Amino acid sequence: MKKLETRQDIEDLVNRFYDKVQSDETIGFFFNDVAKVDWSHHLPKMYSFWETLLFGQISYKGNPMAVHFPINAEVPMEKFHFEHWIMLWTATVEENFSGEMAELAVYKAKNIANLMAHKMEVARKTR
Numbered sequence: 001m002k003k004l005e006t007r008q009d010i011e012d013l014v015n016r017f018y019d020k021v022q023s024d025e026t027i028g029f030f031f032n033d034v035a036k037v038d039w040s041h042h043l044p045k046m047y048s049f050w051e052t053l054l055f056g057q058i059s060y061k062g063n064p065m066a067v068h069f070p071i072n073a074e075v076p077m078e079k080f081h082f083e084h085w086i087m088l089w090t091a092t093v094e095e096n097f098s099g100e101m102a103e104l105a106v107y108k109a110k111n112i113a114n115l116m117a118h119k120m121e122v123a124r125k126t127r
């Protein structure tokens, strides 16, 4: 299977992932109904985010945690939502790519998702 090695690969991966997310029954509503995401804005941000994480090409400058707090304040983002997010991400990576960079994409996503889940839980408790 194909290695994950170019910016175009990242764009393909991210597009396929958010295709799944948009129509997903468990987490799709966060994007469609809660945050009402402008995809033409969100997707390029996510290409840059992953390019920065995986290739060290610093094209994303932002605070990935911060944007999730207001969403979490509106509708709790629970552990099972993050587990579902990880399941969709892992499936999309593994359906399309193999090799070290693909494994790194799964590994980094899991770490961030677990940290984010924890931060969202703490934020709900201290409100």
Ligand code: HEM
Binding pocket: 027, 030, 031, 035, 037, 042, 045, 046, 049, 061, 062, 063, 064, 067, 068, 071, 077, 081, 082, 085, 108, 109, 112, 113, 116
């Ligand atoms: C259930 C899990 C998640 C949900 C429902 C979710 C939802 C969202 C939504 C709705 C936005 C758009 C906010 C806006 O533009 O108004 C967003 C942005 C973003 N998310 Fe998530 N997210 C989840 C998990 C994650 C994870 C695990 C990561 C990282 C691996 C991540 C990385 C990002 C980044 C980088 C942005 C863009 C931040 C910026 O504007 O600079 N998200 N997310």
